[in-house]
Amino acid sequence: MNDEVIVRLEGVWKVYRMGRRRKIEVEALRGVDLGVERGEFLAVMGPSGSGKSTLLHLMGCLDRPTRGRVLFEGEDVTRLKPSALARIRNRRVGFVFQSFNLSPTLSALGNVELPMIFAGVPRKERLARARELLSRVGLSERERHLPSELSGGEQQRVAIARALANSPDLLLADEPTGNLDTETGQGVLSLLSETNREGVTVAVVTHDPEVAAIARRRVRIRDGRIVGGDDV
Numbered sequence: 197m198n199d200e201v202i203v204r205l206e207g208v209w210k211v212y213r214m215g216r217r218r219k220i221e222v223e224a225l226r227g228v229d230l231g232v233e234r235g236e237f238l239a240v241m242g243p244s245g246s247g248k249s250t251l252l253h254l255m256g257c258l259d260r261p262t263r264g265r266v267l268f269e270g271e272d273v274t275r276l277k278p279s280a281l282a283r284i285r286n287r288r289v290g291f292v293f294q295s296f297n298l299s300p301t302l303s304a305l306g307n308v309e310l311p312m313i314f315a316g317v318p319r320k321e322r323l324a325r326a327r328e329l330l331s332r333v334g335l336s337e338r339e340r341h342l343p344s345e346l347s348g349g350e351q352q353r354v355a356i357a358r359a360l361a362n363s364p365d366l367l368l369a370d371e372p373t374g375n376l377d378t379e380t381g382q383g384v385l386s387l388l389s390e391t392n393r394e395g396v397t398v399a400v401v402t403h404d405p406e407v408a409a410i411a412r413r414r415v416r417i418r419d420g421r422i423v424g425g426d427d428v
């Protein structure tokens with residue numbers, strides 16, 4: 197096992213089955229080989245529908261491949277039990293979804309606390325950490341607000357704070373600036389860079405050339421295959 201690689205995809209296929217008899221197949225990924233090194237900042241680019249979100253979900257152990265292997269910190273996740281997978285997702289990975297996915301009934305503070313509740317962090321420590329993270333993303337004044345009482349950019353920043361709650365090794369962000377105006381997008385970008393400088397491995401899916409430019413490596417995906425990048 198290579199200690200420098202945090203997650204590696206080997207010959208990964210993801211085929212979604214659709215329709216009443218599940219006979220319609222959508223090949224979202226078609227033989228992807230990709231390793232993400234510890235400490236790197238990777239940008240995944242490609243047209244809509246090319247398989248970027250699918251790829252990120254597999255990297256984050258949110259889903260399993262149809263064929264091929266996903267090795268997370270050297271362990272073949274295709275063989276792990278659901279409970280072990282859930283543990284990796286909760287402790288090792290922070291995920292920022294394309295559409296935020298905040299809990300609508302919880303405040304900003306409650307959303308950031310949630311992964312720490314699952315991890316069994318004591319209440320006092322949890323609250324202190326959630327407040328610290330909200331302050332880092334500039335939302336100390338908004339901790340009691342529900343997601344519906346926050347702007348899009350603020351919701352995105354809560355989602356990033358939540359993703360960082362359990363100090364993940366790997367932060368995965370799906371179009372983190374996709375719905376934001378330029379200025380708010382810049383704020384989110386600096387937050388991602390800063391997180392990476394602190395030692396967290398970051399992989400982002402993006403259409404945004406500015407995001408791609410601050411990444412240290414870029415890969416391009418088209419029709420479920422990696423077709424290029426800095427080192428391909």
Ligand SMILES: Nc1ncnc2c1ncn2[C@@H]1O[C@H](COP(=O)(O)OP(=O)(O)OP(=O)(O)O)[C@@H](O)[C@H]1O
Binds near residue numbers: 213214224243246249
């Ligand atoms: N749950 C699903 N069931 C069936 N097909 C799916 C499912 N999720 C994604 N797909 C299909 O797989 C392909 C890849 O989807 P994916 O969401 O990975 O694309 P993407 O590159 O993230 O696109 P976008 O830039 O629009 O977010 C698409 O053709 C999509 O329609």
Ligand SMILES: [Mg+2]
Binds near residue numbers: 370
């Ligand atoms: Mg997507």
